[in-house]
Every structure is written in structure tokens, then in C-alpha cells.
């Protein structure tokens with residue numbers, strides 16, 4: 337870990353905080369793979385705890401492995417901010433960590449200038465926002481908000497196939513497991529509001545030439561797992577006519593997803609992505625016995641998402657049938673369209689002055705929390721417009737503008 341800041345919390349900058357964790361989970365190509373509760377993520381958690389304690393905050397970990405850093409007593413009526421530290425495979429340095437670092441920097445500034453909140457303020461680091469660790473995006477916030485039942489979460493598995501309970505115990509996060517406490521965090525439902533700052537994941541702010549925006553809504557999105565089962569066999573001795581190769585309908589389905597989304601995308605904003613496939617057993621000279629793919633689909637309206645997925649499902653089923661393969665489709669997650677709280681948005685706009693509003697196709701913990709309390713989001717300009725890649729970026733000056741905006745909002749909400 338590079339310790340680049342020696343001046344104490346009053347001198348913290350967002351880019352300085354991010355520089356401290358720049359080496360954790362970085363791959364050779366400059367991208368980041370920081371899966372939730374992996375050794376890399378545990379180093380990030382330690383960093384968050386040590387920085388929060390240096391800031392004089394009281395740290396607690398809930399049964400869902402989310403970490404909370406409290407300014408004032410843990411309890412009802414709180415103003416919450418924060419984001420996540422985990423990443424997708426091969427992700428960037430800003431998606432998640434920018435929000436956590438900006439929250440710490442914003443609280444440091446408010447403390448340095450002698451602000452005394454009249455209600456508790458907490459910075460949260462949510463577990464497995466990307467879902468790359470356990471296959472369920474926003475796992476920690478869904479559990480804490482009570483929108484994901486504990487028994488459903490306990491069916492999830494880590495990337496290596498280990499059951500969630502085992503993986504969490506290995507990571508020292510067994511609090512909720514033995515006691516069956518995994519699930520809603522009681523006082524969370526009595527908090528006043530949540531504001532998440534996030535790097536923008538498109539080119540909206542770059543095109544508008546502005547450093548910061550207020551989020552209007554998150555478009556609906558879901559994830560589906562498609563499983564094709566066939567007959568494993570020898571690649572050299574099995575005649576073409578005798579094959580039941582599940583990779584063939586999988587390939588047809590990847591193209592079907594591209595087609596289904598493209599047909600409507602201009603009016604509906606539909607996008608469909610197959611970013612993960614698994615071929616079992618995965619040998620060059622072996623006809624596969626099973627093949628899985630994951631479909632991520634989003635659009636302006638839920639109806640369009642469901643129509644695109646229904647078309648993909650029909651084509652997948654037909655392709656599987658033609659190859660003599662089995663087929664199953666399982667919905668792994670669904671997030672409805674989330675419009676952020678109008679009153680909170682108005683307050684944010686009032687204190688920030690002339691700031692643009694943007695909607696996004698990316699999912700966030702804030703979209704989950706919006707279901708149980710007034711929630712808002714800030715976006716910080718990403719000049720490349722790219723996200724979930726190492727090209728994701730926010731300039732030091734824009735990072736500071738984001739933290740300043742967040743501090744202004746927290747001060748207004750907690751005064």
C-alpha cells in the first residue's frame with residue numbers, strides 16, 4: 337500500500353486516497369479485479385476501516401458484511417453516504433472507490449471546518465455491489481434493505497463454487513451465518529436518506545462539459561443465466577451428425593441477444609450483453625457436456641427488457657432443440673426502474689446551483705436503497721465515457737469537485 341498522504345484527514349484529497357489503494361488488486365494491464373471478500377477486497381476493507389478510524393468515526397460491520405463508519409451515534413434518522421470497493425473482473429479504479437473516497441474526504445472537510453451535525457452521519461461500504469463475488473449484484477445493500485431474503489442469499493456461491501456461508505466464514509465474516517441474522521439492518525430502515533457519489537459510466541457529463549451531475553433515474557435491468565446441456569464426447573471420433581454440442585446453441589444465442597436488442601435499441605435504449613460464458617469441462621479436444629452464458633439486459637422500460645429476453649429465450653430454446661440439447665433459463669436478478677427521490681433531488685439541486693441531471697443504465701446500491709428511503713446520487717465526469725475497463729477515469733480536479741458537492745449536500749441534510 338502506498339501511503340501518499342501525511343497531512344492527516346484535514347489534508348485528504350480524493351485522488352490521494354485513491355492512490356493509497358492503487359496497487360490493491362491491480363492486474364498487469366492496469367485493470368482491477370477486486371472480488372468481494374477476496375484477499376484483495378479484504379485489504380480494501382482494512383484500508384477503509386483504518387481511514388475511517390483516523391477520521392474519528394466509529395466503525396461497525398453488519399451481519400451482511402457491509403461496513404459502516406459513524407459520525408455520531410449509530411441509530412435512526414441518519415444521513416448515509418458511501419458506495420462500494422469491489423470491482424468487476426478487469427474493472428477500473430473509480431467505479432465504487434471514487435464514492436467511498438469522496439465520502440471520507442467530504443466528512444474530513446466538514447470536520448475540519450468545525451461542522452457539527454445535528455443527526456448521525458454514516459459512510460457505508462456495501463458488500464459485492466458488482467455481483468462478481470457471489471453472482472448477485474448489490475448483495476449487501478439488498479440484504480440490508482430486506483429486499484433479498486436470507487435463505488436466497490445462502491444459496492449463492494462464490495466464484496470457486498464454495499457456498500456463500502463457507503466463503504464468508506473463510507473471510508472472517510461469519511457474524512450473520514451462525515445466528516441466522518443475515519438480512520435486514522433494522523436501523524437502516526429508519527435512516528433519513530442516502531446519497532451515493534459515483535463516477536459516471538457514460539459520456540453525458542463530458543458532452544455537457546460539466547464536472548458533476550445529479551442522477552434522475554436508474555433504468556430497469558436484469559441478469560439471466562442460460563444453461564445448455566448436451567453430450568460430452570471425443571472431438572476426433574464423434575461424427576458431426578452424432579453430436580449434441582451445447583456450445584452450438586450457446587453461440588446462436590449470443591447472436592440472438594445482439595439481434596433482439598439492436599432491433600429496438602434506437603427507440604427503447606435496449607442493450608443486451610453476454611459477458612460471461614462457461615464451457616464444461618472446457619477441453620480443446622472435448623465436445624462439451626454443458627455450456628452456460630449470462631445475459632445482462634437493460635432498457636428505458638421493463639416491458640422492453642422482458643420482450644428482448646423473451647425473444648432471446650425463444651431463439652435459445654429452438655437452437656437447443658435443433659442440436660438435441662437441453663435448455664433452461666433462470667432469472668438471477670431484477671432491478672426495476674428507479675426514479676430518485678424528487679424532494680431530495682430538489683434539495684441537492686438547490687444547494688449545488690446550476691448542475692445537470694442525468695439518468696443511467698448502470699445499477700447501483702443507491703437504486704436498491706431508494707426502495708426504502710429517500711435516495712439521491714451524484715455523478716462525476718468520466719472523460720473517456722468508459723467503465724468496467726481500465727480506461728475509466730476522473731481527473732483529480734473533478735474528484736475534488738465531486739467531494740465538495742457531496743460535503744455541501746451532507747452539511748445541508750445533517751444540519
Ligand SMILES: [Zn+2]
Pocket residue numbers: 420431432465534700
Ligand atoms: Zn459502482
